[in-house]
Amino acid sequence: MEKIWLNNYDPRVPADIDPDRYSSIVDIFEQSIEKYSANVSYINMGKSITFAELDTLSRDFAAYLQNSGLKKGDAVAIMMPNLIQYPVALFGILRAGMTVVNVNPLYTPRELQHQLTDSNAKAIIIVENFACTLSEVIKDTALDIVLLTSLGDMLNPLKKVVTNLVIKHVKKMIPAYNLPHAIKFLKALKQGHSQSYQRPEVTGEDLAFLQYTGGTTGLSKGAMLTHRNIVANLEQTSTILENIVETGKELVVTALPLYHIFALQGNCLTFVKFGCPNLLITNPRDMPGFVAEMAKYPFTVITGVNTLFNGLLNTPGFADLDFSRLKFALGGGAAVQRPVAERWQKTTGLVLLEGYGLTECCPTVTVNPPQLEAYKGSIGMPVPSTDIKLVDEEGNEVPLGEPGEMLVKGPQVMKGYLNRPDATAEMIVDGWLATGDIAICDEDGYFYIVDRKKDMILVSGFNVFPNEIEEVAAMHDDIVEAAAIGVPHEVSGEIVKLVVVRKHENLSEKDVIEHCRIHLTGYKIPKKVEFTDELPKSNVGKILRRELRDK
Template identity: 75%
Template sequence: MEKSWLKSYDSRVPQTINPDNYSSVVDIFEQSVKTYADSISYINLGKSITFSELEKHVTHFAAYLQNSGLKKGDAVAIMMPNLLQYPVALFGILRAGMVVVNVNPQYTARELKHQINDSNAKAIIIVENFACTLSEVIEDTSIETVLLTRIGDMLGVPKKWLTNFVVKYVKKMVPGYSLPKAIPFMDALKQGANQTYLRPEINGDDIAFLQYTGGTTGVSKGAMLTHRNMVANLEQASAILNTVTEANKELVVTALPLYHIFALQANCLLFLKLGCANLLITNPRDMAGFVSELGKYPFTVLTGVNTLFNGLLNTPSFTELDFSNVKFSLGGGMAVQRAVAERWYKLTGHVLLEGYGLTECSPIVSVNPPQLEQYNGSIGLPLPSTDIRLVDDDGVDVKEGEPGEMLVKGPQVMLGYLNRPEATEEIMKDGWLATGDIARCDENGYFYIVDRKKDMILVSGFNVFPNEIEEVAVMHEDIVEVAAVGIPHEASGEVVKLFAVRRNDNLSEQDVIDHCRKHLTGYKVPKKVEFRDELPKSNVGKILRRELRDEK
């Protein structure tokens, strides 16, 4: 496939990057904490720490890990929301030459047990609020060391004491648990301060992260992301975003959890590399509290998923914020809906940029340029040193403008799935990674996701893509969010069913069907509409169509 996207690159963006510009993520960390020592690195719950303070904590934690019986290459799990403890744990693990295993704090005991044992994690850093889950299964896992922290532990006194007291005894957010051998995280940092840290030799081929797929299309698998993968993707993203960002000048809002690959790369690592401040939001589901926090800081960048932006737009106090410092907003993880993007632009005066990625690609594959003047419905242009093909069911390249499955090649593509050679072989062939997404490319090299291959609805032999139905449905002023799925039908094989959250209880099923009929051809119009108070979502707010489709 001809790289038609290169002609649409900004003149300042190189066509290729050097994935070996740094030997590891640790190199980037060490350079940034030295260069920007006195600048703010992270802010959380009103407390900020500088890059030099971050470096001190990280060194102490790395020393502790190295002296606790763990060795280079061992897997260490992190199970916590966005707190100051997260970057300390993350970079401490990497700096000790070990492998980070990010765990969703909302996991059930069964899910946690699977991920720990699949990754063979030897240690875990966990917030006390979720310790009850670990206590249920720890005896049946590979975990040897438990490091326990509390939400307020790094906030300084007296705020630390007050926060931890309120969380545990007033809000009763800490269920009972039994982990008698657990070591307080802050004690580990104190011990590390008196221990020797020896910098291990870390190269690009070493695994940095075992990042588990969401499991929305099957069993959760550990994508082996090397230091070279992560460095490459940082260099690729930097090449695009450096046309608008300034080193040591930005403040990025991190509402998506850092244990998710999107926020991990696009927020945590990218803005650390730039020497910029990260505002960590611990509980973005509390929209009023989230907006209140935003009002305290002159933020310049905001990343999120469609449901997060939609939630902000539906929070009255959000309209009162000052958006004059914003340089760009970036959406990923799921399709950005036109109705949301247009409302966002009308309120903030800034285009909601859409990007595309997947865990297996570290994760960014493409992004719209920050200079975009209006929302265009595309996932943008492939990053430098990234190649894309669109193929039919026989693996043959489709003609320009036609939809096909998107295959990706580039230095950000994972090493493979941990201990799953068959699954790796199924998704990676001849250096190309099959994304499972159906896309098309226009004459200027902009890619458009048509839909997930597995989510496609087949009505009387016609392919119906859920994204299209959902885009139309949310154009109705009384609809907040929707999900379209296929359900069995005797005559046509499948018909479209729409699950919707409404603003107005007077909105009827027929109202929605009539609205869709105005904008869709007959076979695409939903035959059934079911109203829900909320739709099932993943840990980052991505609507889970599969759960709705699989309901009995």
């Protein structure tokens, strides 16, 4: 379609970017650590490190990896919440020329095993709190190196000892595990400090991340994101933000987990490029603690999902924070609800901006301009160098203002799915990535989502695919078949509801939920179970989830 949105671009924003301006993320990182060496890069639990310290620590970790038998291109997993150890590991892996595999720390053994084996990960950096999960499946993976860290490891010496002792012996937050050959992360850094580091030649076509996303077959798929993909998306968003962001002077609140593509790109990488610190929130579910942490710092930017903003607005003390320095807040991952956006603007004095993206697009596709004066329910306009067309079921473009499936083309579109040429060919045709989302475009070039992927469930910004839930349900001996659907929820946007055909009437809702709890991460576990005699199906036997939703 004609790029009508360009007529409403800020005159300072170009229509196109150069995706090859930098050969890799490593180039961007090296420029930042040289330019902003004295600036703070990350803050967590009262501890801050400068860009110079991040340079040294990540270099040491890169050297350790290179001298441990790993080679360029090997996959290295990170399994931790928001801690300073995360960017140290992340940039160390990238500087070693290796590929980062982000892992949700809340994964069950089944989910973890699939991701580690599918990615063929050779090493993992994992927080001790979750080591028990790894110990259950490590024998079935290709892992050669396991690096363990504790939550307080990067804190000042006294606080480190106290924090780790309290977590282990007072709060008893570390379940027993058996990883006899694991190495302490701090020991690896110390070892790497005395080892040589060889900067590898990293090109735009090298894989930077294997970012896993839900799969329609019930198994997550690894989106292959190259350095060029990531650099392109950084350039696309930077050209918009650089007109409001002051390099070296912002402070971004990072509460979304860095293993999620939104925070990874929108917070971690973007603000390293701008030379600004990230305030890492390790446990944003502790809303009073989250608000208390924000009160300590002159924050200027915050990103989040609708549920996070809603949670903050309903936490005592949040409205009393100093918002005088806040420049913008960006919502993504799930639709921002109008009541939340309006209350946010009333409380903070700023519009809650909304964007749209996918893991497969690194993730940003569209975003509202920072100058937006009021919430308009739009996902914004395409970022530079991005084409969008809306098509009907036959693939024909629809007239302006009519709904159609959104197809995206641009340098941020992934290389494909690892080991899944079939899924890649289904998702990307002639360079156009099919989002599965139904949208409309107005005469000003603003896009609006009118329907999501037909069956996907969105829980607090995380994709939940029904087939995975149904596959787990089918593992229960007393379940004949099941269908998973999303139902609206005021806190998380949606929750999973499972409709079940059972063999025996003594199977209860509690039985089903407990069975799922063994095999699924918390946000995927059904919160409601309904029993029925039969599920609606098409003439070829396909379960009609839409009929269940409509009911």
